[in-house]
Amino acid sequence: MATNSVTGRLNPLWETYYRRAEFQRNMKIRDVLLSDYGKASSIPSPVNQLMTDFAVGFRDGRDINLGVGYVNEQTIPHQQIQHACEAVLAHPKKYRASLNYGGAQGSPNLIASLRRFHIENRIGGITEQTLNNRDIVIGANGATSLLESITHLLPAGIVLTADPMYYIYCNDLGRKGFSVIAIPEDDEGLNAERLRMKLRTLGNEKEAIRFFYVVTVNNPTCTILSNNRKRELVDIVTRLSYEVGRKIPIFFDNAYRDLVHDTDVEPLASALCYDTLGIVYEIGTLSKILAPGLRIGYLIGPKGRFLDSVIQRTSDIGFSAPLINQEIASYLLDHGIEAQIQKVNNGYHQKAKQVKPWIAELLGDNVQECRGGSAGFYYYLTLANATTDTTSDFFKFLTRTTGQEKVDGPPGSQHPKVVYIPGEHCVHPAGEMVGVGKRQFRISYGFEELPQIHEALKQMKSAIAYNHENS
Numbered sequence: 001m002a003t004n005s006v007t008g009r010l011n012p013l014w015e016t017y018y019r020r021a022e023f024q025r026n027m028k029i030r031d032v033l034l035s036d037y038g039k040a041s042s043i044p045s046p047v048n049q050l051m052t053d054f055a056v057g058f059r060d061g062r063d064i065n066l067g068v069g070y071v072n073e074q075t076i077p078h079q080q081i082q083h084a085c086e087a088v089l090a091h092p093k094k095y096r097a098s099l100n101y102g103g104a105q106g107s108p109n110l111i112a113s114l115r116r117f118h119i120e121n122r123i124g125g126i127t128e129q130t131l132n133n134r135d136i137v138i139g140a141n142g143a144t145s146l147l148e149s150i151t152h153l154l155p156a157g158i159v160l161t162a163d164p165m166y167y168i169y170c171n172d173l174g175r176k177g178f179s180v181i182a183i184p185e186d187d188e189g190l191n192a193e194r195l196r197m198k199l200r201t202l203g204n205e206k207e208a209i210r211f212f213y214v215v216t217v218n219n220p221t222c223t224i225l226s227n228n229r230k231r232e233l234v235d236i237v238t239r240l241s242y243e244v245g246r247k248i249p250i251f252f253d254n255a256y257r258d259l260v261h262d263t264d265v266e267p268l269a270s271a272l273c274y275d276t277l278g279i280v281y282e283i284g285t286l287s288k289i290l291a292p293g294l295r296i297g298y299l300i301g302p303k304g305r306f307l308d309s310v311i312q313r314t315s316d317i318g319f320s321a322p323l324i325n326q327e328i329a330s331y332l333l334d335h336g337i338e339a340q341i342q343k344v345n346n347g348y349h350q351k352a353k354q355v356k357p358w359i360a361e362l363l364g365d366n367v368q369e370c371r372g373g374s375a376g377f378y379y380y381l382t383l384a385n386a387t388t389d390t391t392s393d394f395f396k397f398l399t400r401t402t403g404q405e406k407v408d409g410p411p412g413s414q415h416p417k418v419v420y421i422p423g424e425h426c427v428h429p430a431g432e433m434v435g436v437g438k439r440q441f442r443i444s445y446g447f448e449e450l451p452q453i454h455e456a457l458k459q460m461k462s463a464i465a466y467n468h469e470n471s
């Protein structure tokens, strides 16, 4: 009972309760205090928002997603992974305690397998000697976690990269307080001459450069960084390091390095082979050649304080990648990885070869430039006379948000929607490409199958016509 039956007064406990409730009602309570990074992260990035909006109403078998960076399901070796899992669990002597915690550098089996994989296949010209004074470190959760670790281990400052840029990482860098400078790429990758010019204009600000980030098969464009350009970039950053009197690391992101499916392309050299100062790091992943779900990414670089700090950071954020996944990956690298890579590349090559003529046939002169097709699984298009940003008629037509029933279809049974990544999200918002970026977009031929991609391109043709009718 809240009141005393004799005195009629509130029981003291209830009195306290009511007083506190009233106090809280009268007091304005502020929300959880967020760090600058927390504040920036409380708003989803534009691409996350776009993908979430699309995913919410996605209709399987009707809508077409050329926006996601998902690999093709058919390239994932489901059976081999199942077999590898059984083999790992059946051999506890080799794969010790594989369902337990692992060490922070990564599974010794996986590290040995990666070494062998690189040396035996002479990936990029890597030899035993290349790896002698270098270490391999496994990330906590794919290459992404290693990229993210860098943002915690190096002080905020300037990061140089290519434009268009890998928007996911560059967005993360921005939220962590880094200032990204993006240098337009040409058909050999990040333009070295423009980079030299930029460095000259930076003057004393060069002191604030923290690192370079270069994607060797760029995402979104799939432009392949040529060996010459790679050597030139290492040379520029080596000179810059001497100039500022401090080693400036250059990270090469090799996410799609093993997906060069055009046999006319020169074999890609490893940037490690060009490094004389100990500033080159390569980031690799098994996501594209095995399965993103394994979440295995790795970093190769000179032994030393930086790699040690990456290992500690991995420990801080979850000890290491799930050990069972690392052991499965080790087994797969030791058993038939070459055939698997071949299979993956054949699949993407067939698709790239088929999609390119469809782009020409359906979009024709409306396409001013088309990049990609030799590696990875994206085409990056520049339209001649139509914008592609989220306010454009092209975008509204494809996402069925024009507000006109004849275009969108009847409510509840809309026409097929098509999603792509608008170029406005891929180019640096304050860079030189911001204008042209509004006419660009990335389409993936990885995830969807060919009939759906063909249908999506037909819809794009209609979207361009709709844009022209309205302009």
Ligand SMILES: Cc1ncc(COP(=O)(O)O)c(C=O)c1O
Residues within 6 Å of the ligand: 069, 141, 142, 143, 144, 145, 166, 215, 219, 253, 255, 284, 285, 286, 287, 292, 295, 296, 297
């Ligand atoms: C350039 C680039 N780096 C890294 C990643 C992520 O790799 P992981 O799956 O190992 O985190 C991707 C994924 O699409 C990518 O495009």
